[in-house]
Amino acid sequence: MTTDSCKQPRLLPRDRIVEAARELFRRRGIRGTGVDAIADAASSNKMTLYRHFNSKDELIVECLQRAGMEMDGFWRELEDAHPGDGLAQLRAWVRRIAEHLGDDNCHCEMMSAAVQLTDEDHPGRSVIRKFKDAQRDRVVVLCRKAGVANAELLCDTLLLLIEGARVAQQSSGVQGPSARFAEIADAAILSFSGSGAVPR
Amino acid sequence: MTTDSCKQPRLLPRDRIVEAARELFRRRGIRGTGVDAIADAASSNKMTLYRHFNSKDELIVECLQRAGMEMDGFWRELEDAHPGDGLAQLRAWVRRIAEHLGDDNCHCEMMSAAVQLTDEDHPGRSVIRKFKDAQRDRVVVLCRKAGVANAELLCDTLLLLIEGARVAQQSSGVQGPSARFAEIADAAILSFSGSGAVPR
DNA sequence: CGAAAATGTTACTGGTCGGTAACACCGTCG
DNA sequence: CGACGGTGTTACCGACCAGTAACATTTTCG
Numbered sequence: 001m002t003t004d005s006c007k008q009p010r011l012l013p014r015d016r017i018v019e020a021a022r023e024l025f026r027r028r029g030i031r032g033t034g035v036d037a038i039a040d041a042a043s044s045n046k047m048t049l050y051r052h053f054n055s056k057d058e059l060i061v062e063c064l065q066r067a068g069m070e071m072d073g074f075w076r077e078l079e080d081a082h083p084g085d086g087l088a089q090l091r092a093w094v095r096r097i098a099e100h101l102g103d104d105n106c107h108c109e110m111m112s113a114a115v116q117l118t119d120e121d122h123p124g125r126s127v128i129r130k131f132k133d134a135q136r137d138r139v140v141v142l143c144r145k146a147g148v149a150n151a152e153l154l155c156d157t158l159l160l161l162i163e164g165a166r167v168a169q170q171s172s173g174v175q176g177p178s179a180r181f182a183e184i185a186d187a188a189i190l191s192f193s194g195s196g197a198v199p200r
Numbered sequence: 201m202t203t204d205s206c207k208q209p210r211l212l213p214r215d216r217i218v219e220a221a222r223e224l225f226r227r228r229g230i231r232g233t234g235v236d237a238i239a240d241a242a243s244s245n246k247m248t249l250y251r252h253f254n255s256k257d258e259l260i261v262e263c264l265q266r267a268g269m270e271m272d273g274f275w276r277e278l279e280d281a282h283p284g285d286g287l288a289q290l291r292a293w294v295r296r297i298a299e300h301l302g303d304d305n306c307h308c309e310m311m312s313a314a315v316q317l318t319d320e321d322h323p324g325r326s327v328i329r330k331f332k333d334a335q336r337d338r339v340v341v342l343c344r345k346a347g348v349a350n351a352e353l354l355c356d357t358l359l360l361l362i363e364g365a366r367v368a369q370q371s372s373g374v375q376g377p378s379a380r381f382a383e384i385a386d387a388a389i390l391s392f393s394g395s396g397a398v399p400r
Numbered sequence: 401c402g403a404a405a406a407t408g409t410t411a412c413t414g415g416t417c418g419g420t421a422a423c424a425c426c427g428t429c430g
Numbered sequence: 431c432g433a434c435g436g437t438g439t440t441a442c443c444g445a446c447c448a449g450t451a452a453c454a455t456t457t458t459c460g
Contacts, residue, residue: 013437029318031231034417045438046419056418114371115315118229132372156377157384161357163371164364171314171363172332177356184357191391213407234447246449248407256448 014052016042022063026105030060030116057123060113064127067109071131075138086145090158090189093142097162098182102174108166135159146193154192161185214252216242222263226305230260230316257323260313264327267309271331275338286345290358290389293342297362298382302374308366335359346393354392361385 011019020042024033035056039046053059074096082088100106110128117124139158143151165181172178211219220242224233235256239246253259274296282288300306310328317324339358343351365381372378 027318029231029316031229031316032318035419036417047421047439048437050419051436111367111371112315115312115367116229116231118227118232128371129373132368132376136372136377153380153384153387156380157361159377160364160368160381160384161360162364163367163377164360164362167311167315167363167367168332168360171311171328172336173329176332177336177359177363180353180356181360184353184360187353235449236447245408247409247451250449251406 013042013044013048017044017049017052018059018062018066021059022067022109023105025060025063026109026112030113035059060117060122060124061127064110064113064124064131067107068127068131071107071135084145086142087147087189087193090139090142090146091186093139094158094162094182094185094189097165098185101165101169101178101181106166106169111163111166143192146189148189148192150192154188157188157192158185161188213242213244213248217244217249217252218259218262218266221259222267222309223305225260225263226309226312230313235259260317260322260324261327264310264313264324264331267307268327268331271307271335284345286342287347287389287393290339290342290346291386293339294358294362294382294385294389297365298385301365301369301378301381306366306369311363311366343392346389348389348392350392354388357388357392358385361388 017038021033021038024038024041028037035046035049038059039049042049049059053062078089078092078096082092097107110131113124114128117128119125136155136159140151140155143154148154161181161184165178168176168178217238221233221238224238224241228237235246235249238259239249242249249259253262278289278292278296282292297307310331313324314328317328319325336355336359340351340355343354348354361381361384365378368376368378
């Protein structure tokens with residue numbers, strides 16, 4: 001009856017709960033999702049949930065950490081596909097983000113959580129903060145490897161464009177400004193790398 | 201006791217309620233703010249609230265509409281300050297957004313609501329959508345007036361950068377990528393207007 | 401003034417929330 | 431076999447939620 005996605009392959013209850021929570025948080029929002037609904041969607045129950053997590057907030061933290069780990073794997077794939085080539089990795093990064101923009105899971109858990117976790121002291125906020133800082137470091141290194149003149153500026157430009165594309169999709173739909181994200185981001189990369197070590 | 205901001209000048213109860221709601225929505229989130237808290241903050245009570253609004257959702261809609269009207273006034277100021285000069289209006293727009301980025305009220309009510317109103321059919325979503333569409337139309341007209349070659353592309357670039365700056369501030373704080381928003385947006389305007397009908 | 405409208409007060413409903421207690425079930429391993 | 435750890439079930443708690451009813455009070459205005 002429930003729209004599940006992780007019951008068949010008999011994952012451990014803990015993993016089913018986390019994945020069910022992530023999906024529900026995406027669809028209904030964090031505050032709009034009750035622990036009962038999470039336990040149901042995970043084909044488990046509230047008691048098992050609270051045996052693994054002392055509170056809903058702890059579960060939220062785990063969800064964010066897992067999302068961060070998935071992104072880490074994502075970056076590793078890029079490095080494997082274009083080893084040492086910062087420019088190619090940047091381009092591939094932009095392309096894959098653009099591809100996922102329309103998905104139901106568009107990898108915007110961090111962004112959504114950052115907006116929904118209004119409490120400044122929520123434990124999830126430090127997870128978001130650390131992830132974003134690490135992401136920024138990674139991207140700026142790629143920009144340097146790509147040989148662009150002002151690596152920090154291109155880095156922040158891309159980060160703003162990406163976050164903007166994700167949130168603009170929530171506001172204006174897929175036909176809004178985010179539809180041209182790939183085009184815009186590519187142009188940014190080109191303009192920065194073109195003025196430095198110019199390709200072709 | 202309560203951190204009010206609109207009780208002294210004895211506004212109408214309806215206006216006090218809307219303004220109190222907007223402030224609480226900003227600080228605690230929409231789902232995290234109860235109607236009792238809104239009525240209290242407005243130095244009013246739940247009954248008067250429900251005499252003016254049939255539901256909390258109606259109040260949310262009114263808050264979004266009022267936020268949109270404030271932005272309209274904002275645009276009118278820009279037109280008055282730089283009549284007919286699209287390029288100057290674009291620049292002033294970017295500058296003022298950058299100035300407000302650090303504020304507690306950074307004019308991101310629409311964006312926050314777009315993320316928090318997870319229900320696709322929530323009446324507030326159409327308000328957001330209409331506002332964003334109108335904003336896009338306005339900006340693209342300004343870009344054309346500014347004489348840039350690809351007005352639509354500069355328009356969407358700026359819109360993505362702005363939304364990105366606002367949400368990046370939630371994720372990474374004021375010292376994150378959004379700190380360089382003005383610099384980045386100015387560079388975008390320059391690169392577009394410089395390559396088309398070049399000034400000077 | 402006096403009536404009518406708007407506002408305030410209290411108390412209540414039915415539902416949901418996060419979180420817990422007590423107990424039953426079930427597979428694993430000794 | 432029996433003990434045990436992980437899991438499921440039911441019921442419950444106090445707090446909060448959106449929304450309403452009945453009544454008292456204040457404000458507005460003819």
